[in-house]
Amino acid sequence: MLSKRLIACLDVRDGKLAKSIKFVNTQDIGDPVEKAREYYIDGLDELVFYDITASSDKRSIMLEFVEAVAEQVFIPLSVGGGVRNVADATDLRLAGAEKINVNSAAVLRPPLISECAEAIGSQNVVLSMDIARVAVSDDMPSGYEIVINGGRKPMGVDALAWALEGERLGAGELVVNSIDADGTRDGYEIGLTALISQAVRIPVIASGGAGLPEHLFDVLTRGKADAVLVASMVHYGDYRVSELKSYLHSQGIKMRMSW
Amino acid sequence: MTLIVDYDAGNLKSVQRACDYVGLKASISNDAQSIAGAQRIIFPGVGAAGSAMRSLKLNGLDKALLHAFESGVPILGICLGLQVSFEYSEEDDQHTLSLIPGKVRRFDISDQSLKIPHMGWNEVEVVKPHPVLAKLAPGDEFYFVHGYYPEPKEQQRVFARSAYQDYFCVAAGLKNYFGTQFHPEKSGRVGLELLSCFAEWDGSYVE
Structure with missing residues (x-):
């Protein structure tokens, strides 16, 4: 059977690794190519890079960066941040990205998902969703709302409805990122993750809030996630990739243990 | 010279x-x-069987691959490349290259908790030794x-299997042809080996 995946997320700004807390106070914390290589050797299952470069005229830096990683890291690479059209997606694919993450631009213009699916294959299109907890209302029946622009702008779109719409439009996978949990290290938002994972047939990646190995276990079991995304847990050396995988394996989660 | 067959089917x-x-120097080519x-030939690919066959025929690559197969050179099919090497695919109800007897079927997964497509890392169990699977x-x-x-x-064409609800074939071979359903190029050390x-x-x- 399929193993659960441990995915590390690296925020990249101007070709450098950055880590954000609740989407603000970003700071540079090292060379992302080196980190990617280190995690790969240590058994990471997949890598995600979010380009948080502010200016779009620096996009070529990201392409060079992806290419540098792809030359020495032979696991699936997923890239997002600022993908606005099919040309952005195919450029990143040529540079070596397996999967393309779409986020804000897809909320603003949903056909972007189907256009990317048509161009690069549904299985390579990841819909990344930034989600905030809100009061349950007629407009927001799930009690979760889609936000964009790094969590700053609420869109008045129900998160569960958007997940289903994304699947219908051809997304091959969903990232469920809780902006309430992001950066807190208090654990993933289990209820939100389970709600979405049980409603769709495509894989769901839990994101935001990981601080302890137990958090990963919880979201892979009670949260019904197919994969977990970690960032600061591994970036600052608190945990090693292999250590997290060994822990999950020892708790009975099927993980890839030979690499 | 090792050539990677280019037929507009993926990266x-x-x-x-x-x-x-x-250390295997390989060029990408769409020249029949x-x-x-x-x-030596690597025949990769992702996408759908119908458009893949149209693209192969358009460039005369279908005949070129058959010729190469009959000449005895080593061929490695990957994912869609392996799939279109059989006779028929349920995807797009498509007749395919017929290098290997058999067909390609759609996953019929009744367990609602199993996601589709089958995506991620899965254990590959060798059921019959082959030089390509030696490591x-x-x-x-x-x-x-x-x-x-x-x-x-x-059954003797099956060299490895994996389980997703049921067991299915993930590596098949015939003479100088060998193919994998999985992606060795994205499978870390074991894939590189x-x-x-x-x-x-x-x-x-x-045999």
Whole structure:
């Protein structure tokens, strides 16, 4: 059977690794190519890079960066941040990205998902969703709302409805990122993750809030996630990739243990 | 010269990069004449069977691949490349290259908790030794992304299997042809080792 995946997320700004807390106070914390290589050797299952470069005229830096990683890291690479059209997606694919993450631009213009699916294959299109907890209302029946622009702008779109719409439009996978949990290290938002994972047939990646190995276990079991995304847990050396995988394996989660 | 067959079916550079990493110099080509005369061929691909066959026929690559197969050079099919090497695919109700007897079927998964497509890392169990699989160890996992799976007509063409609700064939071979449903170029060390075994394989296989 399929193993659960441990995915590390690296925020990249101007070709450098950055880590954000609740989407603000970003700071540079090292060379992302080196980190990617280190995690790969240590058994990471997949890598995600979010380009948080502010200016779009620096996009070529990201392409060079992806290419540098792809030359020495032979696991699936997923890239997002600022993908606005099919040309952005195919450029990143040529540079070596397996999967393309779409986020804000897809909320603003949903056909972007189907256009990317048509161009690069549904299985390579990841819909990344930034989600905030809100009061349950007629407009927001799930009690979760889609936000964009790094969590700053609420869109008045129900998160569960958007997940289903994304699947219908051809997304091959969903990232469920809780902006309430992001950066807190208090654990993933289990209820939100389970709600979405049980409603769709495509894989769901839990994101935001990981601080302890137990958090990963919880979201892979009670949260019904197919994969977990970690960032600061591994970036600052608190945990090693292999250590997290060994822990999950020892708790009975099927993980890839030979690499 | 090793050639990677280019027929507008996915990202071939990742295959080329992985080959390069293990010291196998490979060029990407869509030229039928070059492919018919290549010394070693990698036939990758992602996408759908229908558009893949149209693209292969358009460039005369279908005949080139058949010619190469009959000439005895080592061929490695990957994912869609393996799938269209059978006779028929349920995807797009498509007749395919017929290098290997058998067909490609859609996953019929009744367990609602199993996601589709079959995507991620899964254990590959060798059921019959082959030079290309020589370095695999029990428990080794490879990276998969697919919604259809190969079903060779004869059981002796099956070299490895994986389980997703039921067991299915993930590596098939016939004479100088060997193919994997998984992606060795995205499967870390074990994938690179498989590619280096293919690089050393002379294409001979004795039943």
